[in-house]
Structures are given as C-alpha cells and as structure tokens.
Amino acid sequence: MKLTILAFGITRDILGASELNLELPESARIEDLKAELARRFPAFANLSALAIAVNSQYAELDLELKELDEVALIPPVSGG
Amino acid sequence: MKLTILAFGITRDILGASELNLELPESARIEDLKAELARRFPAFANLSALAIAVNSQYAELDLELKELDEVALIPPVSGG
Amino acid sequence: MIDIQILESPLNVQVCIDFVSGAATGGINVFVGSVRNQTRGKRVLYLEFEAYVPMAISEMRKIAETACSRFQIDRISIHHRTGRLEIGEIPVVIAVGAPHRQAAFEACQYAIDTLKQTVPIWKKEHFEDGEVWVAAHP
Amino acid sequence: MIDIQILESPLNVQVCIDFVSGAATGGINVFVGSVRNQTRGKRVLYLEFEAYVPMAISEMRKIAETACSRFQIDRISIHHRTGRLEIGEIPVVIAVGAPHRQAAFEACQYAIDTLKQTVPIWKKEHFEDGEVWVAAHP
Numbered sequence: 267m268k269l270t271i272l273a274f275g276i277t278r279d280i281l282g283a284s285e286l287n288l289e290l291p292e293s294a295r296i297e298d299l300k301a302e303l304a305r306r307f308p309a310f311a312n313l314s315a316l317a318i319a320v321n322s323q324y325a326e327l328d329l330e331l332k333e334l335d336e337v338a339l340i341p342p343v344s345g346g
Numbered sequence: 347m348k349l350t351i352l353a354f355g356i357t358r359d360i361l362g363a364s365e366l367n368l369e370l371p372e373s374a375r376i377e378d379l380k381a382e383l384a385r386r387f388p389a390f391a392n393l394s395a396l397a398i399a400v401n402s403q404y405a406e407l408d409l410e411l412k413e414l415d416e417v418a419l420i421p422p423v424s425g426g
Numbered sequence: 427m428i429d430i431q432i433l434e435s436p437l438n439v440q441v442c443i444d445f446v447s448g449a450a451t452g453g454i455n456v457f458v459g460s461v462r463n464q465t466r467g468k469r470v471l472y473l474e475f476e477a478y479v480p481m482a483i484s485e486m487r488k489i490a491e492t493a494c495s496r497f498q499i500d501r502i503s504i505h506h507r508t509g510r511l512e513i514g515e516i517p518v519v520i521a522v523g524a525p526h527r528q529a530a531f532e533a534c535q536y537a538i539d540t541l542k543q544t545v546p547i548w549k550k551e552h553f554e555d556g557e558v559w560v561a562a563h564p
Numbered sequence: 565m566i567d568i569q570i571l572e573s574p575l576n577v578q579v580c581i582d583f584v585s586g587a588a589t590g591g592i593n594v595f596v597g598s599v600r601n602q603t604r605g606k607r608v609l610y611l612e613f614e615a616y617v618p619m620a621i622s623e624m625r626k627i628a629e630t631a632c633s634r635f636q637i638d639r640i641s642i643h644h645r646t647g648r649l650e651i652g653e654i655p656v657v658i659a660v661g662a663p664h665r666q667a668a669f670e671a672c673q674y675a676i677d678t679l680k681q682t683v684p685i686w687k688k689e690h691f692e693d694g695e696v697w698v699a700a701h702p
Binding site for chain 1: 644
C-alpha cells in the first residue's frame with residue numbers, strides 16, 4: 267500500500283521534506299514502518315525517541331496501517 | 347501610660363470605634379493589655395483568636411508596651 | 427525584585443505579570459483570587475475587604491522576601507485590593523517569575539497560603555440576611 | 565468548559581483568565597511560559613515552535629479533559645503559540661479556574677507537565693553559532 271508520512275521537527279530535517287511517500291506491504295504494522303525508515307534514513311538511529319501517530323493518535327508498535335491513515339513522525343516533543 | 351489602640355475587622359465592631367484610648371500601668375505587657383480588653387469587652391471571648399501587633403509586627407504575650415508604640419488588634423485574618 | 431501593593435481600585439493581572447517578566451524568566455505562575463457567588467452553600471451579594479495597611483504591606487513584603495530566599499525565583503508581585511468587591515472581582519493577584527517553572531509554582535503557592543494566614547486583611551461577607559467577618563468566630 | 569487554541573499571533577493572558585473566570589470561581593491559577601535568553605549557559609537568539617496542529621489540539625484537549633475529571637476544576641484554557649518567538653515572548657498560557665485554589669494549582673501544574681510530555685509541538689533554539697531541535701538527541 268502507498269502511505270504518505272508527515273514529518274515534523276528534526277524528522278523533517280532528516281527527510282529533507284515535510285512529507286514522504288512510502289510503499290509498504292499490505293497490513294504492515296508500525297514496527298515495519300519504523301524498520302523501513304531506519305533502513306532508508308540511518309540518522310533516525312541518533313534520535314532519543316521516535317513515536318508514530320496514526321490519525322492524530324499515538325500508535326502502538328503492533329498497530330496495522332491502512333492506506334487512508336494519516337501517519338506522522340513524532341520526534342521527542344518540546345513544547346511549552 | 348496612655349495607649350491608643352487601633353481596631354480592625356470584628357474588633358472594630360466590638361469596640362464600636364476604630365480607635366480606643368486606654369490607660370495601662372507602666373511596663374504593662376501584651377498579656378496585661380489582653381486581660382484589660384477582655385474585662386472591658388466580654389465579646390472578645392467569642393473570637394476564635396486575637397493577636398496584637400506593635401509597630402506593625404505581631405507581638406508576643408510578654409512584650410512590654412511603651413507609650414509611643416502603635417498598637418493594633420488583629421482578629422483572625424481572612425485576606426486573599 | 428519585589429512589588430507589593432494594596433489598592434482600592436480594580437487589580438490588573440497584566441501589570442503583575444509584566445513586573446515578573448524578564449529576559450532570564452522561563453516560567454511565570456500567577457494566582458488570581460476571585461469573589462465567589464456563594465460560601466458554604468449561602469448566596470453572597472458582595473464582599474468588603476479592610477486592611478491594616480502599613481502592617482499588611484510589611485507582612486506581604488516578608489512573604490515575598492521569604493519566597494525569594496526559599497525558592498529559586500527572581501521576581502514576585504503581590505497586589506491586594508480593599509473596599510467593596512462584587513462577584514467575579516479580584517481581591518488578590520500573586521505573580522512569580524523564575525528561570526524554571528517548578529520554583530514559580532511552589533513560591534506562588536507558598537505566597538498565597540501564607541498571605542491567608544498572616545497578612546492583616548479582613549473580609550466581610552454580605553448576604554441577603556446579614557453580614558459576617560470571615561473566620562472571626564470558631 | 566474547555567478552551568484550546570494554537571495561534572501564530574502573540575498570546576493574550578487576559579483572554580485565558582477571562583475564559584476561566586465565572587461567578588462560582590474562587591481561585592485561578594495561570595502558568596505563563598516565557599522565552600529565556602539562555603539555555604544550559606548558552607545565549608539564545610530566538611526560538612521557533614512548530615506544531616502538528618490537529619494532533620496537538622487533540623492532545624491538549626485530552627489534557628484539559630483529564631484535568632477536569634481528576635481535579636475539582638470548572639474551566640481550563642490552554643493556548644500555545646507557533647512560529648518565531650523572541651526573548652521574553654510567551655509560547656504557552658494555561659489558565660485554570662476552580663471553586664477552591666488548591667485544585668487550580670494542581671490542575672495547572674498537571675497540565676503544563678503533561679503538555680511538555682505529550683503534545684506534538686517542537687522547539688528549535690537558535691544560537692549565534694547554529695540551531696538545535698530541543699530534546700531530539702540523547
């Protein structure tokens with residue numbers, strides 16, 4: 267399936283763009299997405315943490331992705 | 347010695363005035379002042395507490411009064 | 427930096443916040459009192475606050491100085507109003523500025539808790555059927 | 565009553581206080597963030613805040629709802645700013661109104677502590693010799 271991934275903060279710098287189009291196998295999970303990102307962008311290994319949000323909610327590693335999901339990379343937050 | 351006592355809040359209501367002129371023996375202490383007030387104004391016995399301030403500071407019971415002191419009755423405070 | 431005021435006119439929260447804001451300030455905590463429409467289930471019409479002004483200022487200053495020495499804070503502003511206050515009006519504002527927020531929270535809480543215990547200011551509640559000096563009787 | 569906003573223009577503390585003020589409000593606690601001129605001893609020129617807006621609003625709303633259910637509070641307003649902020653400007657305002665002050669203090673502290681942990685907003689510090697996304701690296 268085709269996914270469009272939104273990137274914020276340092277993940278946007280690492281991707282060099284605020285969106286990334288990614289092809290993943292059907293019923294890929296969050297952990298598969300993270301593995302694919304780590305493979306393509308070794309700089310992700312340097313982050314203190316990386317969460318993934320699906321449809322504006324923090325997602326667990328075993329959540330299955332669907333093609334229409336809004337997926338976002340959430341590096342460590344620092345608001346306030 | 348002659349003392350002028352300032353009264354606030356409910357003590358002003360009890361005295362019926364915001365100042366009271368009082369004659370006390372030389373070297374009278376705070377406890378003597380409180381005893382004299384209790385004698386003259388039985389309603390003071392109904393208060394939950396009564397502090398005395400001398401020159402804008404809370405005074406201990408054994409503090410000796412002097413004629414030029416500014417003495418004030420401080421019923422339970424309720425600011426804020 | 428310490429700012430202590432007792433005022434007969436409405437308090438301005440922004441004035442207190444401005445006083446405690448500086449280039450090294452990372453967090454500001456503010457307490458704003460508000461006159462409630464009821465107390466212990468009874469409808470309040472309005473309040474009257476009376477202060478022994480010179481002593482109240484002296485006690486408020488002590489609170490501010492203790493807050494500055496006990497917590498890692500830079501700036502504190504304490505304003506208290508006197509006279510007649512309607513429902514929703516502001517009897518007290520305490521603003522604390524600090525490099526880090528935790529100290530600002532703790533100092534502000536210390537300041538309002540202590541103010542209510544030590545500062546010679548008295549509140550009279552006016553009800554439909556009478557009035558009472560708060561805390562005067564057991 | 566909950567008021568959540570993410571704004572690109574300067575925050576107005578009084579707007580937040582007004583929102584949480586009501587006839588039954590006895591105490592209001594307010595946290596105001598402030599951009600410091602230095603961090604870890606290094607001079608800061610300015611900050612930039614970026615938000616994933618729909619999720620940030622959703623997470624801020626969760627904080628507000630949890631605060632209302634966990635503490636005895638009536639009203640909470642959380643405003644966060646985005647974009648470039650100069651030293652002394654305000655990235656965040658949280659105001660909490662409650663019948664009694666202790667709940668307002670506790671809810672406000674809970675809200676800012678949690679906001680800093682969960683809300684998808686990112687801060688970039690700009691120094692004379694570079695820039696850094698705060699907390700991105702260990």
